[in-house]
Amino acid sequence: MSYPSCRFIVVPLCLAIGLALSPATLAATQASTATTLDAVQVTAADASAQARERLRHLPGASNVIDVASTPRRLASSADVLAYQPGISAASPGNEGTKVSIRGSGINRGPGAHASGIAVSIDGLPLTGAGGTPYELLEPLWLSRVEVLRGANGMTRGALALGGAIDYISRSGRDSPGLQLHYEAGSRGYQRRGLGWGGVDGEHDYYLAYADTEFDGYQRHAAGDGQGAMANLGWQLRPDLHTRLFVRYRQTAHQTPGRLTRAQIRNDPRAANPANLAIDAQRPQPGSSWIGNVTTLQLDADSTLQAGLVYHRYPMDLNESLYRQQLDYAGLNATLDYQRRHPLFGRDSETTLGLRLAHDLDADVRESLRRPANGYPAGTRTRDFSHHGSDSTLHLGNRLALAERLELQTGLALVHTRRDVQVRWPQTGGRLREQDWDYAPRLGLSWQHSTQTQWFGNLSRSLEAPHPWSMIWGSNQYFAAGNGPSSGRQSAPVPMRSQTATTLELGARGQAALGQWELTGYHAHLRHELLSVELQPAPNLFIAENNASPTLHRGVEAGLDSTLWQAAPGRLSLRQAYTFSDFRYRGDARFGRNRLPGLPRHAYQAELRFDHGSGLHAALSTDYASRMAVDYANSYWADSRIVFGSRIGYDAPDGRWQAWAEVRNLGDRRYAATVTPGYDDGGRDLARSTPGEGRSVYAGLRWRLD
Secondary structure, eight states: OOOOOTHHHHHHHHHHHHHHHSHHHHHHOOOOOOOOOOSSOOOHHHHHHHHHHHHTTSSSOEEEEEOTTOOSOOOSHHHHTTTOTTEEEEOSSSSOOEEEETTTTTTOOTTSOBOSSEEEETTEEOOBTTBBOOTTOOGGGEEEEEEEEGGGGGGGTOOSTTEEEEEEEOOTTTSOEEEEEEEEETTTEEEEEEEEEEEETTEEEEEEEEEEEEOOSSSSOOEEEEEEEEEEEEEEETTEEEEEEEEEEEEEEEOOOOBOHHHHHHOTTOOOHHHHHHTOEEEEEEEEEEEEEEEEEEETTEEEEEEEEEEEOOEEEBSSSEEEEEEEEEEEEEEEEEEEEEETTEEEEEEEEEEEEEEEEEEEEEEESSOBTTBOTTOEEEEEEEEEEEEEEEEEEEEESSSSEEEEEEEEEEEEEEEEEEEESOOEEEEEEEEEEEEEEEEEEEEOSSSEEEEEEEEEEEEOOOTTHHHHTOOOBOOTTSGGGTTSBOSOOOOOOEEEEEEEEEEEEEETTEEEEEEEEEEEEESOEEEEEEEOTTSOEEEEEEOSOEEEEEEEEEEEEEEEEOSSEEEEEEEEEEEEEEEESSBTTTBTOBOTTSOSEEEEEEEEEEETTSEEEEEEEEEEOOEEOBTTOOOEEOOEEEEEEEEEEEOTTSSEEEEEEEEOTTOOOOEEEEOOBSOOTTOOOSOEEEOOOSEEEEEEEEEEO
16 A cells, blocks of 8 residues: 655645744734743643743753643653654554664664663663663653753753653652552553652652553563652752652563564564564563752752662563573762853853763673573573763853843763673673763854744764673674583674764744744764664574764654634644654765664644543544665665544543543554664565554543542
């Protein structure tokens, strides 16, 4: 079945933004009416609005997502980050969402520790030297998500190409009372949640429990997860506030494996035979997160904030012929000083910050899962470790050059340390590296009118290689005669840090057609960290290495419009379009080939009607162009366009909320994610995970003050 060119989907959005930018439209638009916030109770919507206003001062693109009041299924980060320009988020059928911003971690397979984006929970770093785990990102515990795309993440010590994502927990101040949540749907899906929050004098508290179970779209894809969290705040004195965060969650899921394009077209619910044969699965026995953020108001113009978190996240990977038991633990910290002061006779604000991510443990025990070559299951094959630490000192300033013109400057110094070695059956080839690097940033924002802001920035980003990739990307192996260790990597290899120089230009504002944003960027990368599947399951082997020079460029556009509003209700349309052009810049073998793993065009839209009684109904669409599945661009995954619908009711008193939705109405068969190969020679190999077919879900939330 064929579909129209993407231009027929994108044109309405582009025309709408063009009209929004036109002087005639701006002249006809009245200034927005100021909103007076509740002086007593802070809601999640209030907090999101305040976050948007704060990020408006950045000379670059950002997103603020109100999660707490979203009336639809939020099973993973792919659901949370939907309908957002500039963000690609796709689920392989479990929580191991593949998230990319501006091509960050473009080739990372789903389920792996994510890279290219600095992820935090409540401002405390979740991303470590080894990447970003995902099991603690339970959507029911979130109030909102703040995304600072690209160089804008530098204000929080994030220097990666994709920027920063901060997942903000619910608190007793924005989620008071007792809250119950239940949702269920196709293929055994169930999600249950319980939350209790409130304010008691100088204290606020929020406690929550959530559990999930599902059978999965593919066969051999069942999983579950359960955990609890606490967010406790204490106003010690008028100028001193502290907040304690505790999270614990364990997950497990079977791994059905990737499919060929023909399989996705004809039998997308199939599992890869190799994964079935070895009963591939990924149990994560329990992740713990204990952190604190303390804020001291030094005076009317100065603030000092310190954060510290201990994160333990053991893993038990059973997704190949080998079992890998990983002991992961890290200690992460932040320290931020902020001061408003005059500079050159102008209003100014200076920030000085330190962001630390340090591995306490990163040790691996590897053994055989099945009898092989005369050795029984459980035979020890290797012990290795891959420790690292990343330290970032960042200094920034925002200076008012004129009433409507602001200059932002920044400089970050980065120290990275890597300590990697195979300890058994032989010790040798230990790799110990330390490196210093820097990242400057220059940005301008111009408030053209009360309705329109223009911005731009020029920056340098960098990302050190993950310590584990120095082993898995190694070309050194144990020779024959080393028993069950023969053929396994024997020593790490050095890798270089990925760097990029990026120019970003854009604008945002409010016009007759709604709230809009339009951003373009152009990045030249050196030593990009790219991964490739060298061996499929059951002896799964995915390596990561530095690439020749590459280019990332794109356009990110968003528009939220009120199409009609009268006494009965409101008809609105929100749209998000992302154009991505990622390619080599004259590679010796692949020339200017596109980098595989992400679609060039992506468009999401939702048309929604809200009735004054609390009833609402919505229709949605999701389009993505085809994706290359290998670096040679010899084979491509199909494009997709899927539709969905939703109906719901929000009680006027806010006590309860109910909804039902149908996803993929046409039961479209498509690839959700791609894990690329090197050169498939035009063959249809198993590189893709299928997107979810037609599914029905329903949910209910109830709150008692």
